[in-house]
Amino acid sequence: VKAEPTGPLQLFSRWERQQWQATDYALTAEADAWAKLRPFTQEELSALIGQFFLGEAAVTETLAPLAHAAPNPEWQLFLCTQLADEARHTVFFLRYVKAVQRRHEELGDLLSELWRSASAGQIQLFQRELSDATERVRTSPDDEEAWYRAIAIYHLLVEAVLAIAGQKSLLATVRELAVLPVLEDGILHVARDESRHIAFGTDALRHGVQIGYGDAIHDTLSVGIPSVVHVLIDPGRRSPSFLLRPLLLRRAAQLEALWESAMLALLKRVRSIGLAQRAWEIEQTWLVARDDALDRYEAIHGVQHPVRQVTQGPVEVKR
Ligand SMILES: [Fe+2]
Numbered sequence: 573v574k575a576e577p578t579g580p581l582q583l584f585s586r587w588e589r590q591q592w593q594a595t596d597y598a599l600t601a602e603a604d605a606w607a608k609l610r611p612f613t614q615e616e617l618s619a620l621i622g623q624f625f626l627g628e629a630a631v632t633e634t635l636a637p638l639a640h641a642a643p644n645p646e647w648q649l650f651l652c653t654q655l656a657d658e659a660r661h662t663v664f665f666l667r668y669v670k671a672v673q674r675r676h677e678e679l680g681d682l683l684s685e686l687w688r689s690a691s692a693g694q695i696q697l698f699q700r701e702l703s704d705a706t707e708r709v710r711t712s713p714d715d716e717e718a719w720y721r722a723i724a725i726y727h728l729l730v731e732a733v734l735a736i737a738g739q740k741s742l743l744a745t746v747r748e749l750a751v752l753p754v755l756e757d758g759i760l761h762v763a764r765d766e767s768r769h770i771a772f773g774t775d776a777l778r779h780g781v782q783i784g785y786g787d788a789i790h791d792t793l794s795v796g797i798p799s800v801v802h803v804l805i806d807p808g809r810r811s812p813s814f815l816l817r818p819l820l821l822r823r824a825a826q827l828e829a830l831w832e833s834a835m836l837a838l839l840k841r842v843r844s845i846g847l848a849q850r851a852w853e854i855e856q857t858w859l860v861a862r863d864d865a866l867d868r869y870e871a872i873h874g875v876q877h878p879v880r881q882v883t884q885g886p887v888e889v890k891r
């Protein structure tokens with residue numbers, strides 16, 4: 573399979589060919605189908621969609637400085653297309669949430685509500701790390717290192733690792749339910765857009781490594797990884813307890829596979845931007861953060877996380 577060219581102008585042209593309209597979807601039938609879902613399923617889906625919605629809104633808000641300060645004009649052209657994409661993704665989730673949850677609030681009010689119930693990991697990653705990194709670029713647009721650091725958080729950690737994992741689990745859930753065609757179609761369009769963003773970010777970071785920002789990029793990734801892992805594992809959220817062992821095993825295997833694929837996605841990008849010699853360190857940072865998140869789960873809920881119950885045997889033995 574021939575890889576598609578990923579120069580900024582090729583990506584621009586892909587963007588032109590891959591247009592879609594977030595405001596085009598009719599949502600009445602989808603809202604009826606949603607209303608027929610079991611309350612537990614609605615809650616699970618709402619949590620996943622809420623995470624996505626919040627993420628899309630956070631990246632929409634923080635991208636402009638990166639476009640403004642792009643080190644070369646072709647990159648700036650591409651980033652202008654990405655600005656439109658992220659706004660479109662936010663609009664898609666806004667319309668969707670309003671329709672299926674029968675809400676009438678404005679975007680700002682819905683987001684404030686979502687932020688109030690956001691996890692510690694989400695707050696750390698989006699409101700501190702992503703927002704500080706892009707704010708730095710806004711106030712010092714000539715600081716090239718700051719730009720590469722922000723791209724490392726934005727395009728690599730948030731998009732190539734976290735958003736891809738979120739898409740996978742949301743898409744798997746939606747496909748299994750097979751009654752929400754609008755959500756499925758919307759996620760697929762979002763995923764196609766994200767693949768262009770990630771291709772751009774990978775190219776830009778590879779260039780950054782070549783011109784001497786490898787240490788800064790590596791350092792940014794190391795600092796950001798624990799937050800990404802905490803968003804993924806979300807230790808504050810109690811997993812349902814599984815009375816039947818096969819259900820526990822299934823759930824644990826799903827989560828393990830999701831986390832593993834997120835880590836592998838990260839390592840793949842780390843290698844492809846030219847930091848292969850640091851991949852081992854990055855992997856250790858990830859694994860330490862994963863253990864830390866699972867410890868925190870235990871500290872908060874007083875029981876082992878399903879993933880640990882499986883690998884370390886049952887917590888309590890009933891006689
Ligand atoms: Fe997006």
Ligand SMILES: [Fe+2]
Nearest residue numbers: 658731766769
């Ligand atoms: Fe994106």
